[in-house]
Amino acid sequence: MAAHTRWTRLLEILGDQGQIDVLDAAERLGCSAATVRRDLDELARQNLLTRTRGGAVVSTVAYDLPLRYKAARRADEKQRIAKAAAELIPTGSTVGLNGGTTTSEVARELALRPEPAGGGVALTVVTNAINIANELAVRPQVKIVVTGGVARPNSYELVGPLVDSVLRTLALDYTILGVDAVHARFGAATHDESEAGANRALAECAGTVVVVADSSKLGRRAFAQVCETGAVSVLVTDRDAPEDVVEEFTGLGIDVLRV
Incomplete structure (x- = not known):
C-alpha cells in the first residue's frame, strides 16, 4: 500500500474513532507497526493529528482533511456522480462550482464539453476554487470567472467578503455544490463556516442548485x-444511498439521482 493511501486511511480511522492505536492500525492496514509509527509522525508534522504514546488522537483539523487526502476516498463513486451532474448542464449555461473533490471531477467533465460549431464559449463557469480555475483556464471553450477572496489551503477555496461582493452582482443558471453533509431537515453543510458562507453565496445567485454528495454524506x-x-433542486449521489434516506429527500420534492 502506497504511503499516500495509508495516510488517507489513518486519517479516516481517526475521523471515525477519534483515536488510533499503532498495533491496531498496522493490522487493519496490513503493514508493520514501524511503518505506522513513521506515518503517524509524518501526519503529526503536517499538523493533521496529535501523537500519543502508542498511537494518535485527532487534532482540530482532522475532521476537515486537506483536499489532497480526500481525493482518494470513494473515487469511483465521485467520478460517476460528477459525470451525471455534468450531464444536467446544457451547453451555453452559466454554472457555479465550489471547491471539493467531487466538484473538481465535475469541472473535469465540463472541460470535455466540445467547442460550439463556429467556435465560441460552450459554458461559463464561476468558481471560488483556485484549483478548478487553474484546470479550466486553459480550455478555450470555457469562460472562467473567479471570485476574489482569501484562499483556504485545505480546500483551495476562496472565502470572505470579497466572494460575496462579486457574486451578488451575478446571476447563474446552475450551481453545483460539493458538501460535507446533507440532511433532510438540516440541509447541506460543511465543516468550516467561512467556506459555508462562500458556498451559500454561490447557491443564492443560482436558478437551480445541484448538490453532489456520495452516500457516506447523506443523513449527516x-x-x-x-x-x-x-x-436544493437535485441531489446526485451513488447507488449505495439508503432507500429510507432517499425517500426523505424525494418527499421534500428533491430529485435524487443514484448513479
Whole structure:
C-alpha cells in the first residue's frame, strides 16, 4: 500500500474513532507497526493529528482533511456522480462550482464539453476554487470567472467578503455544490463556516442548485449550514444511498439521482 493511501486511511480511522492505536492500525492496514509509527509522525508534522504514546488522537483539523487526502476516498463513486451532474448542464449555461473533490471531477467533465460549431464559449463557469480555475483556464471553450477572496489551503477555496461582493452582482443558471453533509431537515453543510458562507453565496445567485454528495454524506450533519434543504433542486449521489434516506429527500420534492 502506497504511503499516500495509508495516510488517507489513518486519517479516516481517526475521523471515525477519534483515536488510533499503532498495533491496531498496522493490522487493519496490513503493514508493520514501524511503518505506522513513521506515518503517524509524518501526519503529526503536517499538523493533521496529535501523537500519543502508542498511537494518535485527532487534532482540530482532522475532521476537515486537506483536499489532497480526500481525493482518494470513494473515487469511483465521485467520478460517476460528477459525470451525471455534468450531464444536467446544457451547453451555453452559466454554472457555479465550489471547491471539493467531487466538484473538481465535475469541472473535469465540463472541460470535455466540445467547442460550439463556429467556435465560441460552450459554458461559463464561476468558481471560488483556485484549483478548478487553474484546470479550466486553459480550455478555450470555457469562460472562467473567479471570485476574489482569501484562499483556504485545505480546500483551495476562496472565502470572505470579497466572494460575496462579486457574486451578488451575478446571476447563474446552475450551481453545483460539493458538501460535507446533507440532511433532510438540516440541509447541506460543511465543516468550516467561512467556506459555508462562500458556498451559500454561490447557491443564492443560482436558478437551480445541484448538490453532489456520495452516500457516506447523506443523513449527516456538519457544523455550518450552506443552504436549507428547500433550496436544493437535485441531489446526485451513488447507488449505495439508503432507500429510507432517499425517500426523505424525494418527499421534500428533491430529485435524487443514484448513479
